[in-house]
Amino acid sequence: MVNLTIDDKQVTVPKNTTIFDAAKAAGIRIPILCHDKKLNPFGGCRMCLVEVEQMKGRQIPACTTPVTEGMIVRTMTDEIAKARKLVLELLLLKHPVDCPVCDAAGDCDLQNLTYEYQVNSNRFTDEKFHHAIDYDNPLIERDMNRCIHCGKCARICDEIVSFGAYTFISRGIEAKMGTQFDGPLNCEFCGSCVSVCPVGALLARPFKFKARWWAMDKVKSVCSYCGTGCQLTLGVKDNKVLTTIYDENQGFHNGQLCTRGRFAYQFVNSDKRLTTPLMKKNGALVEVTWDEALNAVQQRLASAKTAGDVAGLVTPRLTNEELFVFKKLFKDGLGSENYDHSAGYAHSALSKGAVESIGVAASSAVIADIQKTGLLLVVKSDAYETHPVVGFEINLGVKRKDVDLRIISDKKGKLTKLPGAKTYLNIPGTETLLVNALAKTLVDENLVDAAAASITGFEEWKKSLDGAAPEQVAGICGLTADEIKTLARDYVKAEKALLLLPLGLGYPGHTKELAQALFNLSFAAGKHGKEGCGVLLLAEKNNSQGAVDLGLYPVAGGKDAAAIIDGCAAGSIKTLYVAGENLVVSYPNRKKVEAALDKVDFLIVQDLFLSETAALADVVLPACSFAEKEGTFTSAGKAVQKVNRAIKPVGQAKSDFEIFNTLYVNLSGKPAVADPKAAFAEITASVPAYAGLTYETLGDAGVVVVPAMTPKFAVAPGAAPTAEVGKMALVTGSALYHCGTMSLYGEGPMHVCPAGYVEIGREDAKRLTVQDDDLVTVTSAAGAVKLKVKVGSRMPEGVVFAPYHFADQSVNSIASGESVTWVTISK
């Protein structure tokens, strides 16, 4: 620890702290322009000048200077004020000062400091900047005339996002923050640069001129896209969500978001939102009153209850409280256990795999472990696409904490390009075999942790690995035996090692077995139950983890999603209640799903939009988005976080909580669950990991719950998919800009990724003589779709990729839930 004096205040801080941080810890504010707590010190703007007595009163930047013992610092003297004023005068010299039309006004560091230091005139004169403004980008408007060269955008894009879109071009007075060849910005559009820009040089175009910063209500909430569970602040005015506001103190991610969280909020106030209930009359959906719609639903459910032919599919995007009432409605109101979510398999790694392996449907690690680990083995480079802000954590781990990153993947990707990352390209669908071969190496080379032998099922598991030796599976997996062995040795030798697997509707191959193989590996290597160790299973949607925590899948005898679809087709399910799922587009085998829904006598769909599934319904109930309700989401990292109501329901929409509750009361005759808070109290009483939580203890920050775990070796056999000669392997998954099917209603993602595509490697593209944007027909045994070609260097030969989100030409018309779909591609 180092002792020093700042403005006559005694301060004790750890070694290597900067003067700025020491002052901050002591509650003393030093103005900054180019410094950001997330970024490495830069020292470019000289706004943070302070005087240090030992340096004969010389002015030095507080943000880059580390403290020394006995230092005496003054943060404000007349000289300092003068120096800061000079800095501002020089910055304003060529600055346009067009605050009246600048969206940053009110939230602009330059403006605020100019006001604070009363820079009313300028001793210097010069011409203003004349840089061309980039108006064409749909998401980020760049006006380099307003840039103060703080370099934060370039640094965040490089240090945290690891994209590197910007760099300074030219020098001295000519210097400008530019893009590659000074061309248009074409990047991940995460908006991180926009959030850290201290002035109005980088602005969110979708929000351009929409409102003044000070006129908006700022409502803290949680992103409703992926399972990362980023906290965000909604900017609300006149009952509309106008933007997301950056708050560097929010969440583990310090306010950083990905393109979905930052730019895809428009679905909330989309014109396409359902505003009234609809009912099918004479073959067409017509608007009806809530009374009429609810009466019809209630009557139908009452008779279905007697007949026992009802089932429900619910989206894990709902709050825990809503899922809780949904379950109550089914169990107590309808006496049925036929309910599930996410096609069943998207959560089986948790609900079946983790349950058997560690006794609870959760990961054995949390997101914070990523930066604490020594070796991180990611299964599928797609972890970046599915959970981009977890990807930022990986970037930071690799770059700042020297995390040794290894990736087993069927294609290359963003993660494989990180410095020092080692990628093992495997043949699609062989991941489980490969993970078992890693474990087998430990067994064969006597590297198994001593404590592992006492874990239940050890012997049996060890026996099950016969035939899984690297030599035996290397060829099948597309790796060499040596590669597998070295990876296994490195994994076990690392002091801390973490395994990471993304889950989701696009990843049917990420099964119970794969998760279990990973758990087994972590037990065998003694990388379980310690900091920086374990298996992190990234549940797909914002509340997927909550849905499995609450047991929103059949446990005792009920039908799971696949059985429900089969039941519909076979006529044993006559009434289907779909809440928020768009199964026509997202569940495997579109034709089968459509045929099944066609067979259902009475289809109830509750959604924000008239989705492809809702269009087939007999009754459509308009529901509320996350911005219109209160509740909690549980992130993939097991953080239970509070969602707050930002706006009133759109049109006549009602929250899922209210709708389920009404039906529950009327069908069960029991009293209603008073409000989300009461529901949460009931949840904490029934879900062990949540015990003791209340809305108050969650606060703004949320609470990461740590469930008790009992490790158990489970036999997890892997099998390679049988290749079909002459065909290519199609793997599905998530595109970086989308999450599920909801982001199709967010304008941001639709600007940069408006339609489905098939990604083909360069070699294959040459062989097929196709180019970017060519339209090709992709044919599988299940059907054919026409998709645009995207040629890239990510795909190995013989493997193609297609994202699953899109409704038109949806990939589930050719994929039926197998880890690999064999296809032919023709022009």
Added chain:
Amino acid sequence: MIKPLLQGLKITLTHLFKKPVTLQYPTERPQIEARFRGLHALKVAHSSAKCVACYLCPTVCPAKCITVEAGEDAQHNKYAEKYEIDMLRCIFCGYCVEACPVDALKMTGEFELANYKRSDFVFTKERLLEK
């Protein structure tokens, strides 16, 4: 007793021969001073409103009667797509004029603001444009 009565009469009589204070409105009209704060007008330059929709006037207005909605024109400039003042709520304080950073707003001598319908008291941008 009689004295105050006579005093009163005297005042009345002197006033009989003085020029009347009352204006015979509407046949007679008051003289409006330049600094009078009447109906607002949006100043025009180069045949369009000078207002750049900075939202400072609605922010400063103590009666919260100004509604501005900004838009982006073909040259990517900010302009007031909607500019409305609810004259039933305006207290004619003139803060809006003072706040305007581009001198786009003024207050005219126009004081005859009576209308038949409440909605007609909401002056839209077209009605506020300087004639």
